[in-house]
Amino acid sequence: MVSRFVVTAATAALTAATTVLAGPSYQAHPDRADAVKATFQRSWDGYYEFAFPHDTLKPISKTFEDDRNGWGASAVDALSTALVMGKAEVVQQVLEHIANIDWHKTAAGREGVSVFETTIRYLGGLLSGYDFLKGPLADLAGDFNVDLVLDSAKRLADILSDAFDTNSGVPHNTLYIYPNRTQLSDETTNGIATIGTLIIEWTRLSDLTGDPKYHELVQKAEDYLLNPLNPEVGEPWPGLIGTNVFISNGTFADSAGGWNGGTDSFYEYLVKMYLYDSDKYAFYMDRWIAAADSSIQYLASHPTSRTNLTFLAAYNGRDDLNLVSSHLACFDGGNFILGGLTLKSQKYIDFGLSLAAACHETYTATLTQIGPESFRWKDSSLPADAPNNPDPPADQADFYDRAGFWIQSSDYVLRPEVIESFYYAYRATGDVKYQDWAWEAFLAINKTTAAGVGYSSIQDVNAEGGGGFTDFQESFWFAEVLKYSYLIQADPEQPWQISADGANEWVWNTEAHPVRVAGPPS
Ligand SMILES: *[C@@H]1O[C@H](CO)[C@@H](O)[C@H](O)[C@H]1NC(C)=O
Ligand SMILES: *[C@@H]1O[C@H](CO)[C@@H](O)[C@H](O)[C@H]1NC(C)=O
Numbered sequence: 450m451v452s453r454f455v456v457t458a459a460t461a462a463l464t465a466a467t468t469v470l471a472g473p474s475y476q477a478h479p480d481r482a483d484a485v486k487a488t489f490q491r492s493w494d495g496y497y498e499f500a501f502p503h504d505t506l507k508p509i510s511k512t513f514e515d516d517r518n519g520w521g522a523s524a525v526d527a528l529s530t531a532l533v534m535g536k537a538e539v540v541q542q543v544l545e546h547i548a549n550i551d552w553h554k555t556a557a558g559r560e561g562v563s564v565f566e567t568t569i570r571y572l573g574g575l576l577s578g579y580d581f582l583k584g585p586l587a588d589l590a591g592d593f594n595v596d597l598v599l600d601s602a603k604r605l606a607d608i609l610s611d612a613f614d615t616n617s618g619v620p621h622n623t624l625y626i627y628p629n630r631t632q633l634s635d636e637t638t639n640g641i642a643t644i645g646t647l648i649i650e651w652t653r654l655s656d657l658t659g660d661p662k663y664h665e666l667v668q669k670a671e672d673y674l675l676n677p678l679n680p681e682v683g684e685p686w687p688g689l690i691g692t693n694v695f696i697s698n699g700t701f702a703d704s705a706g707g708w709n710g711g712t713d714s715f716y717e718y719l720v721k722m723y724l725y726d727s728d729k730y731a732f733y734m735d736r737w738i739a740a741a742d743s744s745i746q747y748l749a750s751h752p753t754s755r756t757n758l759t760f761l762a763a764y765n766g767r768d769d770l771n772l773v774s775s776h777l778a779c780f781d782g783g784n785f786i787l788g789g790l791t792l793k794s795q796k797y798i799d800f801g802l803s804l805a806a807a808c809h810e811t812y813t814a815t816l817t818q819i820g821p822e823s824f825r826w827k828d829s830s831l832p833a834d835a836p837n838n839p840d841p842p843a844d845q846a847d848f849y850d851r852a853g854f855w856i857q858s859s860d861y862v863l864r865p866e867v868i869e870s871f872y873y874a875y876r877a878t879g880d881v882k883y884q885d886w887a888w889e890a891f892l893a894i895n896k897t898t899a900a901g902v903g904y905s906s907i908q909d910v911n912a913e914g915g916g917g918f919t920d921f922q923e924s925f926w927f928a929e930v931l932k933y934s935y936l937i938q939a940d941p942e943q944p945w946q947i948s949a950d951g952a953n954e955w956v957w958n959t960e961a962h963p964v965r966v967a968g969p970p971s
């Protein structure tokens with residue numbers, strides 16, 4: 450059954466008979482939303498029985514792996530999705546777990562802690578849970594003392610703060626945590642994604658606790674990315690920067706980059722920090738605009754075999770485009786759309802929609818109807834024999850002719866980014882086509898990755914049955930894939946849904962954990 454909701458902004462605009470553009474209207478699909486919830490419950494039950502309170506379920510061997518330091522990554526990552534789905538029992542199970550996490554204790558042999566992964570999954574999960582449970586979803590807290598969630602987030606950040614104890618203030622990404630001390634890794638560089646994807650979480654923590662130190666640590670590090678000290682190396686095009694920064698002095702070590710893994714969420718957080726507080730973080734938006742304009746001008750690339758598709762190339766300095774993109778990079782469509790909604794600029798929305806449409810093609814072209822981990826193409830505007838513009842491998846020539854890309858890494862590890870961009874495309878336009886794309890992607894994933902007592906990464910999206918399982922159910926399956934798949938079909942007026950008029954009360958971290966915005970609507 451399909452019920453119809455009309456957003457109030459659209460109704461108001463019609464009544465007032467003004468020339469103001471009506472907002473999109475949305476449809477709910479309760480049947481689809483319920484099916485996504487059932488998949489969440491199935492994944493959770495397998496995890497809870499065979500892996501909890503460890504990090505990750507191995508659904509076929511029915512055991513677990515502590516790949517995120519053993520603090521229960523899947524539980525914490527599942528919290529904000531369980532909340533928006535109204536799954537009261539799961540919420541209570543996670544809250545009881547959070548009360549027991551000892552951040553000084555890491556799983557044996559896994560004491561090397563990624564500051565980035567720990568921030569986006571654990572800290573983001575805790576802060577989102579806290580904001581929901583202190584706000585619109587307070588009913589789901591039951592008798593639980595929600596302040597314990599913020600206390601735990603603070604204890605975690607206090608330990609992680611040691612990673613910033615460097616000459617420049619650029620943190621190490623790897624910190625060793627022992628029962629009563631920490632130790633810096635011997636890393637000499639850190640990357641812009643791992644440095645630049647801390648700012649929302651640590652700023653939110655400062656705003657919630659009233660202690661500015663968390664924000665100050667990450668802002669100091671972020672400043673090296675916002676204003677490169679050596680732009681001749683670190684900023685090959687306005688706003689588009691390199692990948693690695695020396696920890697000793699904050700200068701850039703290279704000129705390589707793009708929107709793939711390692712750089713991606715640095716750009717994502719530029720627009721999201723502006724959303725978080727448009728008064729305080731206006732400069733972030735200036736930098737996003739510079740990066741977005743340079744990407745449209747220099748990185749947009751159309752495959753020779755299907756010139757109506759648009760992908761973003763990677764680069765190694767100005768003179769060397771690298772024609773490769775990835776499932777991770779497919780968040781770019783959604784991020785351009787979010788930037789366009791925030792700035793009320795159709796240019797960025799339209800460009801984002803074209804990126805989302807091209808990523809959709811990476812799904813529809815394969816045997817499983819799921820897109821690959823990474824893919825390549827030949828650029829129609831570069832010389833056909835340019836060294837950086839090679840032909841597809843012979844065994845994929847036909848596939849390339851038909852699809853407009855060829856597969857470089859064929860696996861799929863339960864990533865969300867393609868459905869994430871469909872979600873933003875739907876919120877911006879109200880076009881039900883995007884709900885259908887998200888539903889078809891969900892069905893394909895739900896069918897192909899179902900394994901044992903849960904869902905598992907697969908080896909080959911272009912082979913029958915996905916070419917075999919890796920027996921691993923990533924925690925972001927709970928946080929991201931199932932949240933986007935659910936919200937695009939669910940009640941469209943829930944306050945944490947992205948708003949087409951740019952006035953958002955919530956901003957989503959890169960792991961899809963929404964936290965409350967601090968400033969006035971942008
Ligand atoms: C650190 O913790 C270990 C294990 O709890 C304990 O044996 C040791 O004495 C502690 N060291 C310090 C310096 O507190
Ligand atoms: C920054 O540190 C790197 C690595 O130690 C070094 O190669 C580079 O010359 C330094 N740059 C400046 C401006 O000090």
Ligand SMILES: *[C@@H]1O[C@H](CO)[C@@H](O)[C@H](O)[C@H]1NC(C)=O
Nearest residue numbers: 755757758759803806807810
């Ligand atoms: C590209 O063109 C083909 C053939 O006309 C069409 O089927 C497809 O939908 C187009 N794709 C996009 C992303 O515009």
Ligand SMILES: *[C@@H]1O[C@H](CO)[C@@H](O)[C@H](O)[C@H]1NC(C)=O
Nearest residue numbers: 484485488491892895896899
């Ligand atoms: C999702 O997968 C599970 C496990 O195979 C299955 O029971 C369920 O029916 C599937 N959902 C849909 C909507 O196909």
